[in-house]
Amino acid sequence: MHSYIRPDQFVAICLPSDQTRIVKVIPDTIVQLGKYGSFPANQILGRPFYVTYELLDSPESDGHQLRAVTATELHTETLIAEGEADGEGEDLEMGGDGIPMRTNRETFDDSSSQRLTVQEIEELKQEASGSGREIVAKILESHSALDQKTAFSLAKYTLRKRKKYIRRFTVLPMDVGLLTNYMLEERDAQRTMELRDEHIGLIGCWGNVHHSGDATFNSISTVQPNGRYLVVDETGGLVVAAMAERMGILYPHDGEEDSVDEQDPPPGDNGGETRETEVPTKSRRNRRVPMSASGNTITVIHAYSQPNLSLLKYFGYDTNNPDESHPLHTHLKTVSWMQLVDPSADPIYSNEPPVIPATELASLKQNKRATYYHKRTRWERVKRVVDEARAGDFDGLVVATLLEPPGVLKNLVPLLAGSASVAVYSPTVEPLVHLMDMYSTARRTAFINRKRDLEAQNDGTVDLSQLDEEFEVDPTQLLPPTLQTSRVRPWQVLPGRTHPLMTGRGGAEGYLFHGIRVVPTTVHIQAAGAVRKRRKVATSTPASDRDVDMAP
């Protein structure tokens, strides 16, 4: 999977300042790290992820200027501290060796304790080698009150100085978890609806999103296409990416056995640019038909004429210029709300380009013929995808939307197969509290009663649209509506200094609504216990609703 850094892949570079930069590793180019310097991309290509490198001031003979920092070196101080703690025993009060523990009683807020001036530090920066370690050491040396610092404040001071001057970086693979945190902390969190890691996990699990098995492997899935998910995603594609990751269709190299000896583009070949020129010249017949997969698919319902899935570009899939070899090319389908709700109003869907017989087609000019094929295939694609979506029988629904949730569920829940999961994410609780109320027991009971009354009036055949005015959704289609929230609390674990982190990100908490699509029987069933037992059951008529006369 993420076994080594591939050319033209997006990776994240983590800097000592805890900043993350997302970089496309293009062969034969320079990667810029701002104030920490720069290095040629070739020096990390083909190398493993999660390695920390130090920028060397004097490169090796072949020009290599990165030194891999070993794990032991990264952990040095903690390991030493742990070793000392082992020797001295755990009694921190005494500070070991009978010397009373230092406190901050004697320290003063005073900038004069650092005897190096700004100019001197600047000069040091100019001269120093050793990737900033010397600077940090010098600064620590010339701090007059260093011996007064407690172990804790010393650790903090060292860390602060190191973050500023040490020239190290770590290369991390681009995945959904990383992108989530990057968008949350380094970009505009609103764009991804302040989606956090813990909610990505929850959405995936409660939405029951998973790979549907390989159709060529097992006979069951060839009979009935499954693993089809409906999505409403207004997070710029983050939710789609999270689902695709779980379904094994996010990474261009998904499903391949990883090996370094794999065929890579020849050196010097700029993959990103050649791809653009390649697409139009490729023979039409050899193209993989977009949105053609029958199982393990994601169908995005979008509010504008084009879906916003721009974040997928970090995984090698640019929606404006799709890479045909990418699994999402066939497995990601898009349908607009208009195509779903009222397809006849959609100009592409409703206007079938007339079929031109082959003989006539041969006589047409090249560009006319191309236009004909283009229009024809586009119509066929839209028709197929829209009809498929409207036919329903989806295996799950995941929603993260700015639209009113009840309207979304009203239209999409009927398209789900029985027992399919529904997961709705919202950064704030209010829309989901409202949604919970739409599926409340009291409302469900009222709905059933009203429906029965209508049935009695019209001899069994009922037009349920009469109930639309009163009920925003059909409350009998989802059970049991559940609302939850989750939050992760990070800790600092260091020898003798373990505690939860002092600060964290505020903002939206994030909430998740979950329900399961059920199919009510057409025959009326009385809830058990409603008559005989005094205690009411959740699925039956609650007594609290009896006080009001509901009859029309």
Add this chain to the structure above:
Amino acid sequence: MPSPFLTPGSSTKANELALLHLRRDQTIPTILRTYDDENLGYDEGKVTNTRFGSFPHSTIIDHPWGSQIAASKVDTGSRGRRAAPPKRKAEELDASGTTTGGDEEMPSLKTPVAAASGFLHVLYPTPESWTMSLPHRTQVVYTPDYSYILHRLRARPGNTVIEAGAGSGSFTHAAVRAVFNGYPEEGPATKRRRLGKVCSFEFHEQRVGKVQDEINQHGLDGLVEVTHRDVYEHGFLLGDPQTGKSPKANAIFLDLPAPWLALKHLVRKPPSGAESPLDPSSPVYLCSFSPCLEQAERTIRIMRQLSWLSISMVEVSHRRLDVKRERVGLDTEGVRGATLHPKSVEEAVAKLRSDEERAKLGRSGLLQSGDASASKKDSSAQMSTTPSYALGRLTHRSEPDLKTHTSYLVFAVLPRDWTEEDEQRCRQKWPSNRVNSAAEETPAKSRRQMKKEAKAQKVQEKGEEQQTSEAKSES
């Protein structure tokens, strides 16, 4: 056999696990049977009895998933045997709920007759619903924890996950869903594709048997491999602890009392010379799940010594929210769940005023019984315009019982091994010095030198630009 967890198909099938959903948090897992497997003497064959009625399995089998099933009239009394109590334990998983069976001697089963009331919904199992209804053997890893863990472990289709401490099997089911990308039975061909797998290790022999039975019943054979093993002593190789096959794991979940004792086996080159259980070609993600801080601290200490990176510890706090309409007001007399109290200053003042007036009248002995009832009628007339389900203020609060602490989750990564040969091969393939813009031989340069040169070049370019523009203007 396909697993109802992964590929449930479109309808219920005999001999497969199905969940009988009664109400929130009350779901009975049961294996649907066309025959009576326990000989409990019902005329209708196998029957599941619930507090909402009796359900012969013949009325459940071959229905679309999600269907509402009506209860049947079942003679439960004359069998001369009481049904088992509804309390479920691990030992009676098969007989989940008050599951009972029909009469063996009867060749044809009685056709069930629909009862007057009672129903349930039949759902296919998911790791989430299974977690909520599974028989507890040990502490359960619940959805908020395992969803986050699997996300952080990057457990994706085609991966191999090691799980030590199979426990109650909730994590097992979630993990197998995460890595599933096809059943292994068919065709040993296509070596290109790696099939996802969970390797589960458990040292409690009885629990191993239980987990194995569960895996068989749930159609997960081949996707989950259960090994009876003390991993502290004998490590994580499949089969023989010394010479066995490596699972080539990409992700590891440790739910052990002393995870640090197992860590020594999870290295790239075990000192014993045995094969490493880790995938040599990918980074390995690890999560250790410990309820106590001391355990977590000790684990992290050993992790640092064994060169694990990106070590972090978190705890997950999760709440379910109850949503309720709350009604306050003087017009709510007799309404259940409502509070009889003035809902506003106006109402309070009005109430005080009317009370005062009534008291005055009472003192003067002029109170007429008609007044009070008249005012009541007024308020009830106002009420009937909005249906009761929309009355009151919509509120939400945390569920009554919170799980305030589950465990500390320690995460870490072990990058793949990188030898000097690997590095040299990479340097040949991607020459360290080659940069597109500067095709000519560039000698080793320091950062400062590069910067200087870049600056100089910029200045030069600018100068040239100026020259050319000047030349243009001159011409």
